[in-house]
Amino acid sequence: MGATPGNALVGDEMNGPPVTIDLNPRERRLYDRLRDNLVVPNSNGSSGMRDIILLLPDLTILLMRLLRDGRVPLVEKGIALAGVAYVISPIDVLPAILLGPIGLLDDLFIVAACLSRLLNHVHPDVVRTHWSGQGDALEVIQNTTNWFEREMKLRVADLKSLLGAKKT
Secondary structure, eight states: OOOOTTEEEEOOGGGSSOEEEEOOGGGSOHHHHHHHHHOOOOTTOOOOHHHHHTHHHHHHHHHHHHHHOTTSOHHHHHHHHHHHHHHHOSOOSSOHHHHGGGGGHHHHHHHHHHHHHHHTTSOHHHHHHTOOSSSOHHHHHHHHHHHHHHHHHHHHHHHHHHHHHHHO
């Protein structure tokens, strides 16, 4: 269960299920209101194409919100800051100007890696309270990092087979 745009989750997994608190619409965050205008939440909890397009902004906003949270340790805030700085920086491994949407994959990888590291040192409910995207933040981060690991292994294997084929 994740926080939806109009509510926040509070609770501790060890003490029972989280409690959902409805937020006053005026108290909702600007990004959440903008996102609601772009994406209509699916009743079945699945992600649509707009959710996938908004994945990088959702994860980047999550990092920025964790930067401002006093419950996040200083070292983890430094990691979050590095992730946000990479996204904002015009210098990329895969430049979006030349490669289009494929150029955003390196940004997504860096942000997901930073969040994966943060999840090991910050309580999951802290992360969930700052999530604007569809579904559970922890599941989204896990799926994103798993996808990158799987794809990188395939690309490295392809490269090894290509280099091995040239030697013979």
